[in-house]
Amino acid sequence: MHFFKSNLLIVFLCASTFMFAQAPPKPYGALPSARQLAWHEVEVYGLVHFTPTTFENKEWGYGDADPKIFNPLQFDANKIVAALKAGGLKGMVLVAKHHDGFALWPTKTAAYNISKSPFRDGKGDMVKEFEQACRKAGLKFGVYCSPWDRNNSAYGTQEYVNVYRRQLTELYSNYGELFMSWHDGANGGDGYYGGERSTKKIDRATYYGWDTTWAITRKLQPMANIFSDIGWDVRWVGNESGFAGETSWATFTPVPAVGMNAAIPGNLNHEVNPFGTRGGKNWVPAECDVALRPGWFYHPEQKGKSKTPEQLFQLYLKSVGRGAALDLGIAPDTRGLLDDEDVQSLEGFGRLVEESFKNNLVQGAALRVSNARGKIYKGLNVLDKERETYWATDDGVNTAEIVLTWNADQTFDLIRMREYIRLGQRIDQVEVEAMLNGNWSKVAAATSIGACRIIQLAAPLKTKQLRVRFSAPVSIALSELGVYKKAAL
Ligand code: FUL
Numbered sequence: 195m196h197f198f199k200s201n202l203l204i205v206f207l208c209a210s211t212f213m214f215a216q217a218p219p220k221p222y223g224a225l226p227s228a229r230q231l232a233w234h235e236v237e238v239y240g241l242v243h244f245t246p247t248t249f250e251n252k253e254w255g256y257g258d259a260d261p262k263i264f265n266p267l268q269f270d271a272n273k274i275v276a277a278l279k280a281g282g283l284k285g286m287v288l289v290a291k292h293h294d295g296f297a298l299w300p301t302k303t304a305a306y307n308i309s310k311s312p313f314r315d316g317k318g319d320m321v322k323e324f325e326q327a328c329r330k331a332g333l334k335f336g337v338y339c340s341p342w343d344r345n346n347s348a349y350g351t352q353e354y355v356n357v358y359r360r361q362l363t364e365l366y367s368n369y370g371e372l373f374m375s376w377h378d379g380a381n382g383g384d385g386y387y388g389g390e391r392s393t394k395k396i397d398r399a400t401y402y403g404w405d406t407t408w409a410i411t412r413k414l415q416p417m418a419n420i421f422s423d424i425g426w427d428v429r430w431v432g433n434e435s436g437f438a439g440e441t442s443w444a445t446f447t448p449v450p451a452v453g454m455n456a457a458i459p460g461n462l463n464h465e466v467n468p469f470g471t472r473g474g475k476n477w478v479p480a481e482c483d484v485a486l487r488p489g490w491f492y493h494p495e496q497k498g499k500s501k502t503p504e505q506l507f508q509l510y511l512k513s514v515g516r517g518a519a520l521d522l523g524i525a526p527d528t529r530g531l532l533d534d535e536d537v538q539s540l541e542g543f544g545r546l547v548e549e550s551f552k553n554n555l556v557q558g559a560a561l562r563v564s565n566a567r568g569k570i571y572k573g574l575n576v577l578d579k580e581r582e583t584y585w586a587t588d589d590g591v592n593t594a595e596i597v598l599t600w601n602a603d604q605t606f607d608l609i610r611m612r613e614y615i616r617l618g619q620r621i622d623q624v625e626v627e628a629m630l631n632g633n634w635s636k637v638a639a640a641t642s643i644g645a646c647r648i649i650q651l652a653a654p655l656k657t658k659q660l661r662v663r664f665s666a667p668v669s670i671a672l673s674e675l676g677v678y679k680k681a682a683l
């Protein structure tokens with residue numbers, strides 16, 4: 195009887211320990227929403243600028259261009275999207291309206307739109323053509339509708355804010371699910387404004403009534419990530435050069451809007467945005483925007499100045515590889531096509547990324563973890579290319595290591611890690627050591643990981659053993675670990 199009882203107790207204890215050990219770690223800090231989780235998987239997308247401004251060879255249209263100049267005779271959204279796809283881009287944000295105010299769709303809200311142009315005999319809808327080309331190619335689609343409108347006579351009044359909201363409502367209603375609603379922060383002041391040709395100043399902090407506007411976004415497009423330089427779902431990184439800070443947290447505590455006043459030009463959070471805020475209030479990862487050519491719009495005199503595949507790869511490491519996204523400016527020319535050199539750059543970049551991350555050398559290694567939270571959260575989960583499975587440590591085990599051992603020497607220069615971000619940004623330090631001449635030698639270190647961290651070693655490393663040590667204020671939860679050799683193209 196006694197024996198039976200104690201046996202039962204042991205069975206009970208084992209079962210409960212087993213069940214207890216299998217519970218996932220508790221989330222830590224700010225967490226990503228469903229829309230942000232989806233956004234994190236896009237990683238690289240395009241930002242397409244193509245309006246009458248292209249035909250004027252300008253960067254900022256004044257709002258007075260004759261719509262008749264918008265006549266791209268060879269326009270083919272499928273060809274442009276195919277080039278993006280070859281570049282490995284998984285989404286496109288179309289500038290549906292830039293500062294010049296010209297709408298690429300036949301909006302009912304303003305006369306200055308594509309129906310006044312010769313494009314498709316005034317019956318065209320370029321937003322639709324791009325949207326459909328993206329859907330067909332499997333790219334996500336989003337829109338950028340500039341709040342600053344240098345054509346609209348009502349700009350500066352509440353009437354215009356209502357027009358802007360109706361424009362967004364049209365874009366949110368007729369083009370399927372959008373992954374981004376992109377709102378830039380430029381406000382130069384002067385413009386055509388229906389012939390007034392004046393300078394209109396607005397208070398950036400209050401004029402647009404963003405809370406009301408973005409409530410419309412949430413209602414009509416719950417999966418659209420709102421990008422803005424004041425941060426919402428996705429924050430501007432603070433430069434237009436395409437890179438995030440070496441340390442870049444996805445968590446962020448926004449600075450009060452008063453600091454964003456037009457009276458303080460350039461106060462766009464430059465100090466804070468590249469780095470985020472460790473332990474910040476909200477999950478607001480960074481987007482790094484940069485144009486493939488020197489300008490956001492196409493300029494014939496910038497021929498030969500497209501970024502090379504190697505330059506794009508380096509930006510990729512400094513954006514995607516720092517937990518942010520790379521938003522690459524794409525500029526069709528007046529034919530309505532991409533310049534061949536852009537097509538080639540994109541293709542080369544796509545190949546470089548694809549080939550470099552194809553062969554994860556960790557697959558061939560024996561993997562040992564210093565601690566694992568039972569079988570469900572075992573070390574091998576970092577190898578299955580699945581973001582949803584992860585290795586986790588027991589509660590209270592806040593430092594842990596993964597040791598990789600190969601039978602023969604391996605040569606590599608890229609190390610990629612992903613945290614299981616559904617449980618927050620946990621890790622704040624990682625150190626990489628290699629066994630060199632019988633000793634562990636430190637070869638790299640990093641701080642923030644988040645959705646992705648790619649460490650590029652200064653030179654290719656040859657070793658049979660690698661040790662990666664993590665530390666966090668809570669238990670570790672890691673989705674992926676990969677070791678790669680950058681491809682030579
Ligand atoms: C900025 C704009 O002023 C530029 O023209 C461009 O559209 C860039 C992506 O955003 O705010």
Ligand code: CA
Pocket residue numbers: 575576577578579580581582583584673674
């Ligand atoms: Ca995994």
